[in-house]
Amino acid sequence: MPNSRDDSTPEVEALDRVDTPEGAGPTRRGFLRIAGLAGVAASLAPQIARANGRIGYHAADLSDERLTDLYRMILRIRWHERTMADKMLSDPDYRGYNHFYAGQEAVATGVCAALRNDGPFDQIDVVYSTHRPSGHALAKGVDMRAMCAENDFRATGLNNGYGAEMHLSDPSVGFIGADGMVGPGPVLAQGSAFSFRARGSDQVSVVFGGDGTYATPHFHSTLNNAKLLDLPFIYVLENNLYHQYAHYSYSSPHYDIADAARAYGIPAEVVDGQDVMQVYNAAYEAVERARAGEGPTFIEAKTYRYYNHWGAPGAEVGQLGAFGYDPLAISSFRPEREVRNWMQRDPVDICRATLVDWGVLNAEQAAQIEEDIRAEVDEAFAWAMEQPLCNPEDGVKNVFATGEVPARQFG
Amino acid sequence: MTEKSWIYAVLEAAQHEMREDPAMTWIFELTPPVASNPDMPVINLETEFGRRRVVNTGIDENWMASTVIGAGLAGSRSVTYIPYQGAAMPFQVIQNHAGKLRHMTGGVASIPVVFIIELTGQTPGFAGQHSDYELDTAYAHIAGVRTVVPSTPYDAKGMMTAAIRSPDPVVFLNPAGLRTLSGEVPDEPYEVPLDKAAVRVEGSDLTIVSSGPGMPVSLEAAERLAEEGINAEVIDLRVLKEMDTETLVTSVSKTRKLLTVDQSYYTLCPGAEVIARVAENVEGVRYKRVAFPDAPPPASPEMFLWMRPDAENVAEAARQLVG
Known part of the structure; x- marks a missing residue:
């Protein structure tokens, strides 16, 4: 029963469909089967309900430490977002802007947790991000302090102040980078997958893209060629319902954009993007498939961004711009009811509840972790604000590998 | 004469031409053809002319440019508004089709369309792709396409009217940094020539x-x-x-x-x-x-x-x- 969206799917059925665990020894999945507790079922049902029946429950085999890391990462992304938004609203010295990711944290976290993020550059998996990159960057392992400094245009930032939010890049952790354009990213990402296949590497290339990418010719070119060449490539489509200010029904005839990937002969999963475990499960299988030389996978994560398309310093709550009604959102804008509805299924809450249910954390430990993360985020922003500004004349460097180009603005 | 914003002046020109010519179309993405101005009626091409003639598309500038060329070849004057995020995406079809078809067909083909290409270059912070102002050179290099770049709301309206009425394809560069300008702009349609400094x-x-x-x-x-x-x-x-x-x-x-x-x-x-x-x-x-x-x-x-x-x-x- 592929691609079921039947919210009434019973928990027991979902568990019965899981694959055999790879590892030996007692597993959390086994525990769940034995326990069969109504409480557990009730708490998991909403997350599993939208799962594709063929997805195994690999997250249940993760160690407590790795499961806790998922929670930590979701919180790191969330508090980075919230702190940045607060600074835009309150700190006149803050200059960074952001395409907000809050609400979508479980997608970046779940996907990157299934990737190889440590090691030499020619062995780690790579991620191509979007114009909404800060969550992907953190999840892939980018240093938060360096990213905060970059977002505030500091000389010691991740990219020395040249790139800022839409051009964050850190190849050392396989984060090839953000991209201000919509379209080219997926094609470039499958180009990396092409090289992995050509040189016999088991690396995997992942692209994150929004629902807006569906309309681009690049989307279709990417899927067609990734399939034709059986590339180790994963397309993670974060369907947050809106490309900038327009609902995705303006740009795609599909309810599930994954249907389009299936038309290219690519295995496609629709997952609840608010549930990190579901995202991880789908990503895990996609990575296994890619490493085994069995070609690309398409994952559509149903998710939502809480804030507007983007925000900038000087924002005022309820005023045009960052967090209120947007002046460009004329053709279609988000009903407040829709925003509130999605916030009821918050990725932080869902992850925390799952880990508490599984006995990985208790409420007290979860609260302590959040407190620690907030301190880390505050420290990162404070460090960034102390970093030096760029030297104006460095703007003509880094055009080519060596040297600098002449200044021409003086005639 | 009324003090009008840049975009109001541009859309006023388009609105007039679309009222005159029921075959004329407008394609946009992200940037709705909507403008307001003090003491003037709101212009909303999408609601006034309907979604058969005024289309809000997904992110696909190649489609936008190609579609207005096709519409033009079929006899419909057409305008597409390419936002700065995609300003170079439609280059090939403008360079290779819009610019060449009249000549390649010995003067038979006509493409009476306007590509409004938004250019940025004014806002610090966005870097590279969203701060560049370089495509004036690229578009101006194309043979067979008239490339204009107004710098006042008055010229923006007059050149938009002239561009829509022109039998030739026109690249109408729309510098984002000038959108905040306003100026005295006549309510009536008028043309600013497409060949005069x-x-x-x-x-x-x-x-x-x-x-x-x-x-x-x-x-x-x-x-x-x-x-x-x-x-x-x-x-x-x-x-x-x-x-x-x-x-x-x-x-x-x-x-x-x-x-x-x-x-x-x-x-x-x-x-x-x-x-x-x-x-x-x-x-x-x-x-x-x-x-x-x-x-x-x-x-x-x-x-x-x-x-x-x-x-x-x-x-x-x-x-x-x-x-």
Whole structure:
């Protein structure tokens, strides 16, 4: 029963469909089967309900430490977002802007947790991000302090102040980078997958893209060629319902954009993007498939961004711009009811509840972790604000590998 | 005459033409054809003309440009508004089809369409892809496509009307940095020609030539220079193709000193073409060229604002030229 969206799917059925665990020894999945507790079922049902029946429950085999890391990462992304938004609203010295990711944290976290993020550059998996990159960057392992400094245009930032939010890049952790354009990213990402296949590497290339990418010719070119060449490539489509200010029904005839990937002969999963475990499960299988030389996978994560398309310093709550009604959102804008509805299924809450249910954390430990993360985020922003500004004349460097180009603005 | 915003002036032109011609279409993405202005009715092309004629599409600038070309070939005058995020995406089909079809078909094919190409280049912080102003050069290089870049709301409306009525494909560069301008714009339709530069300030000591977003800094520089007793003649190119050589030559024949100002990259910027045309026609001229360095615009405001030509850069270059 592929691609079921039947919210009434019973928990027991979902568990019965899981694959055999790879590892030996007692597993959390086994525990769940034995326990069969109504409480557990009730708490998991909403997350599993939208799962594709063929997805195994690999997250249940993760160690407590790795499961806790998922929670930590979701919180790191969330508090980075919230702190940045607060600074835009309150700190006149803050200059960074952001395409907000809050609400979508479980997608970046779940996907990157299934990737190889440590090691030499020619062995780690790579991620191509979007114009909404800060969550992907953190999840892939980018240093938060360096990213905060970059977002505030500091000389010691991740990219020395040249790139800022839409051009964050850190190849050392396989984060090839953000991209201000919509379209080219997926094609470039499958180009990396092409090289992995050509040189016999088991690396995997992942692209994150929004629902807006569906309309681009690049989307279709990417899927067609990734399939034709059986590339180790994963397309993670974060369907947050809106490309900038327009609902995705303006740009795609599909309810599930994954249907389009299936038309290219690519295995496609629709997952609840608010549930990190579901995202991880789908990503895990996609990575296994890619490493085994069995070609690309398409994952559509149903998710939502809480804030507007983007925000900038000087924002005022309820005023045009960052967090209120947007002046460009004329053709279609988000009903407040829709925003509130999605916030009821918050990725932080869902992850925390799952880990508490599984006995990985208790409420007290979860609260302590959040407190620690907030301190880390505050420290990162404070460090960034102390970093030096760029030297104006460095703007003509880094055009080519060596040297600098002449200044021409003086005639 | 009413004080109107830039975008109101542009959409007023389109609205009038669409009311006159029920076959005319408009395609957009992200940027709805909607504008308001004090004491004027709201213009909303989408609601007024309906979604058969006015289409909000997904992110696919190649489709947008190709579709208006196809519509034009079928006899429908059409406009598409390409936001700056996708300003180069439709290049191929404009260069290879819009620009060549009339000629390749021996004059049989006609493409009466307008590509509004939004250009940025004004806002520090966005870096590279969202801060560049370089495509004026690229589009102006295409044969068979008229490329214009207004710098005032009055010209924006008049050139939009002329562009829509033109039997030729027109690239209408729409500098994002000028969107905040407003000015006196007649309510009635009128045309500003697609082949004439404008002398904005008359002077005899030197000629400053610029276009689009280079105009505000050039005019400000001219004011500073005037206070110092240097009278600059300031020319707004308005049209990159076909460039108005006569106005340039007439001015420089008088001043013998030419300063060009571009927000575009130095190499092959419109000023380079201006200097070449003047050099071919006027003897004994001294030249200077102010432009953005041949580097992508960096995010850091410190670096970007140092690199982007400002009024003081222009004034200082002018002082050196006349000194």
